[in-house]
Amino acid sequence: MQNTKLINLLKSFSKNEINRFEDFVKSPYYNKNAKVMRLSDTILAFYPDFGSPELIEEKVFERMFPGEEFDYFKIKNIISDLYQLGLEFIKVIADSKKGIENEIDLLGELHERKLNTMYAQKEKQISKNLSNFPIRDESFHYAKYRLAKSNTSHFKFKGSDYSFDLIQNEFDAFLNYALISFLRHYSKMLTNSNHGNISFKLEMFDNVWDYVKDKDFADNPQCSIYKKLISLELYKEEKDYRAIIELKDKYKDNLSIEDYFYILLAMNSYCAYRLKLGDEEYYTERFNVFKEIIERKIMIPDNMLFVNFVSVFTSACMTGNYQWAEKFSNDFKIGITPGEETDNTLNYCRGFLEYRKKNYDAALSYFSKTNFRLFLMKVMVKSYSLRIYFEQNLFELTFTAIDSFKHYLKSEKYITDDQKTAHFEFLKNIGDLTRLKLASPNNIEGDLEILKDQIRNMTSNPLGAKNWLIQKAIELGHKTKSKNKRKH
Numbered sequence: 392m393q394n395t396k397l398i399n400l401l402k403s404f405s406k407n408e409i410n411r412f413e414d415f416v417k418s419p420y421y422n423k424n425a426k427v428m429r430l431s432d433t434i435l436a437f438y439p440d441f442g443s444p445e446l447i448e449e450k451v452f453e454r455m456f457p458g459e460e461f462d463y464f465k466i467k468n469i470i471s472d473l474y475q476l477g478l479e480f481i482k483v484i485a486d487s488k489k490g491i492e493n494e495i496d497l498l499g500e501l502h503e504r505k506l507n508t509m510y511a512q513k514e515k516q517i518s519k520n521l522s523n524f525p526i527r528d529e530s531f532h533y534a535k536y537r538l539a540k541s542n543t544s545h546f547k548f549k550g551s552d553y554s555f556d557l558i559q560n561e562f563d564a565f566l567n568y569a570l571i572s573f574l575r576h577y578s579k580m581l582t583n584s585n586h587g588n589i590s591f592k593l594e595m596f597d598n599v600w601d602y603v604k605d606k607d608f609a610d611n612p613q614c615s616i617y618k619k620l621i622s623l624e625l626y627k628e629e630k631d632y633r634a635i636i637e638l639k640d641k642y643k644d645n646l647s648i649e650d651y652f653y654i655l656l657a658m659n660s661y662c663a664y665r666l667k668l669g670d671e672e673y674y675t676e677r678f679n680v681f682k683e684i685i686e687r688k689i690m691i692p693d694n695m696l697f698v699n700f701v702s703v704f705t706s707a708c709m710t711g712n713y714q715w716a717e718k719f720s721n722d723f724k725i726g727i728t729p730g731e732e733t734d735n736t737l738n739y740c741r742g743f744l745e746y747r748k749k750n751y752d753a754a755l756s757y758f759s760k761t762n763f764r765l766f767l768m769k770v771m772v773k774s775y776s777l778r779i780y781f782e783q784n785l786f787e788l789t790f791t792a793i794d795s796f797k798h799y800l801k802s803e804k805y806i807t808d809d810q811k812t813a814h815f816e817f818l819k820n821i822g823d824l825t826r827l828k829l830a831s832p833n834n835i836e837g838d839l840e841i842l843k844d845q846i847r848n849m850t851s852n853p854l855g856a857k858n859w860l861i862q863k864a865i866e867l868g869h870k871t872k873s874k875n876k877r878k879h
Contacts, residue, residue: 392446392447392448392451393441393442393446395470396474397434397470397473397474397477398434398441398446400474400477400478400481401434401435401438401441401477402439402440402441404438406438406439408480408484409435409438409439411480412431412435412477412480413431413432413435415476415479415480415483416428416431416473416476417431421476421479422476424469424472426455426469427469427472427473427476429455430451430455430466430469430470430473431473431476433451433454433455434446434451434473448461448463448466448467448470449461451466452465452466455469491517491520491521491534492534492537494513494516494517494520495517495534495537495538495541497513498510498513498514498517498538498541498545499541501513502541502544502545510545514538514541514542514545517538518538521534521535521538525644525645526645526646526647527611527612527613527645528571528613528646528647528649528650529568529571529572529575529613530647532564532567532568532571533568535564535567535568536561536564536565536567536568538564539557539560539561539563539564539565540561540565542557542560542561543557543558543560543561567611567614570599570603570611570614571611571613571614571617573595573599574599574603574613574614574617574618574621575613575617575650575653577593577596577599577600577617577621578617578620578621578624578653578657579653580593581593581621581624581625582620582624582656582657582660585624585660585664586660586663586664600621603618604618604622606618612638612641612642612645612646613646613650615638615642616635616638616639616642616646616650616654619631619634619635619638620635620653620654620657623635623657623661624657627661627664632658632661635654635657635658636658639651639654639655639658648689651687651689652684652689655680655683655684655689658676658680659677659680659681659702662676662677662680663677666852666855667813667851667852667853668851668852669852669857669858671855671858674706674709674710675710677706677709678706678707678709678710678712681702681703681706681707682707682715684703685703685719690703690723691726692722692723692725692726693725693726694726694728695723695726695727695728696728697727697728697729697732697733697735697736698765698767698768700723700724700727700736700740701736701739701740701768701771703719703723704716704719704720704740704743704744705740705743707719708743708744708747709747709855711747713744713747713748716740716744717744720737720740724736724737732763734760735760735761735762735763735768738757738758738760738761739757739758739761739763739768739771739772741757742754742755742756742757742758742761742772742775743775745757746775746778746779749782751779751782751783754775754779755776755779758772758775758776766803766805766806769799769803770799770806770814770854771854773792773795773796773799774796774814774817774853774854774856775854776792777789777792777793777796777818777821778821778859780792781821781824781825781828781863784828786825786828786829789821789822789825790822790825793818793821793822796814796818797815797818800814800815809850809851810853812850812851813849813850813851813852813853813856814853814856816849816850816851817849817853817856817857817860820842820845820846820849820860821856821860823842823845824842824860824863824864824867827839827842827867828867832870832871832874832875833875835867835871836868836871836872839864839867839868839871842864843861843864843865843868846860846861846864847861
């Protein structure tokens with residue numbers, strides 16, 4: 392019985408909710424079946440883990456109906472009734488969390504019952520509460536729209552207090568709600584389209600964008616922010632990125648956690664875009680974004696997707712914040728999800744930390760212990776392992792790893808064409824650089840200059856590979872000149 396829907400539902404209840412559920416089951420308003428009450432008393436005695444061997448249908452039946460022969464269908468029907476009561480209880484909890492929406496629902500009931508004085512008092516109270524809301528997001532404007540709609544209907548019914556301003560107020564509230572909703576969805580769709588192999592149908596986008604792009608939303612922070620986020624995705628301009636930071640800081644106390652988190656994720660996406668172009672100043676920008684996410688407790692230790700864990704950890708390492716990275720790892724490793732990726736994630740992060748510290752043998756040892764299923768992580772392991780082989784002058788392993796990487800890119804269907812192109816360019820250039828490293832220093836200066844130009848013309852900077860190749864080419868050039876001078 393431990394894995395039934397009923398038990399799984401009851402396990403999700405807090406101690407306070409369990410106590411309330413006991414009262415709920417015994418309330419004649421919700422339940423008058425004494426057998427269901429007895430079943431509730433019997434099963435709730437096993438809270439919180441419900442792991443006792445006594446919790447089986449036969450034992451529960453024996454407690455409820457002593458002396459009777461076991462009847463599976465009799466107990467099954469009562470269990471089903473208690474489960475349905477559990478769902479009803481959750482509905483009550485959910486309804487109690489609706490806050491001001493319940494108050495607006497109450498207005499509708501007062502209107503239907505023609506309780507005009509009570510309606511006016513409650514409407515005044517709701518309006519005052521709304522005016523004091525610090526976070527004026529999508530939910531806020533939807534509540535304002537519902538209130539305005541209720542007033543339009545109510546005062547039209549009363550007649551004497553009706554005004555055409557009510558129609559305008561209802562429309563204005565709905566427009567604000569609709570614009571935030573449109574812009575938020577467009578922003579998220581554009582971000583996912585630009586940074587993932589995903590396509591969306593952006594219905595009405597051109598019409599909405601033409602309306603909002605030159606409009607001032609000084610009284611609507613969410614519209615101001617999402618408009619800038621869309622502009623950032625469309626045009627990739629630094630000024631929009633800086634404007635978003637200013638808006639985020641200006642309205643930090645007026646944003647929902649969801650909006651704040653999304654702003655930081657969009658900023659991270661822009662940082663990743665600039666890093667792909669080779670602008671390494673954005674390593675610090677990106678680390679600061681992740682640091683803010685952690686410090687504001689937007690990401691919590693109990694639950695963190697493994698790819699997010701890797702991104703936060705490696706961004707700290709790229710800026711030399713090794714102690715911060717290790718503290719983050721210790722604090723957040725308990726919540727890596729899915730759990731089966733925990734060892735892979737921690738081994739990769741330890742390997743990356745050792746790689747950044749130039750402890751290459753230790754880094755390779757950790758990388759070799761990973762077995763990610765996600766292609767993105769496989770590519771990262773292959774790319775950094777290959778660089779280590781090059782750094783250690785393990786030429787045969789370098790060429791073998793290049794060949795293996797090429798075959799993987801050709802076979803992996805989830806990598807986008809532009810990502811494949813970027814990695815293939817990296818593999819060609821590291822191969823050419825390795826061959827020059829093997830060649831006589833007397834004969835490579837001209838070829839090395841040609842290779843440097845070839846590297847600079849790479850279309851992207853995947854995982855910092857372009858900048859790394861340029862650095863290695865420059866180092867090889869210095870060594871070559873030094874060897875040639877000693878010969879002369």
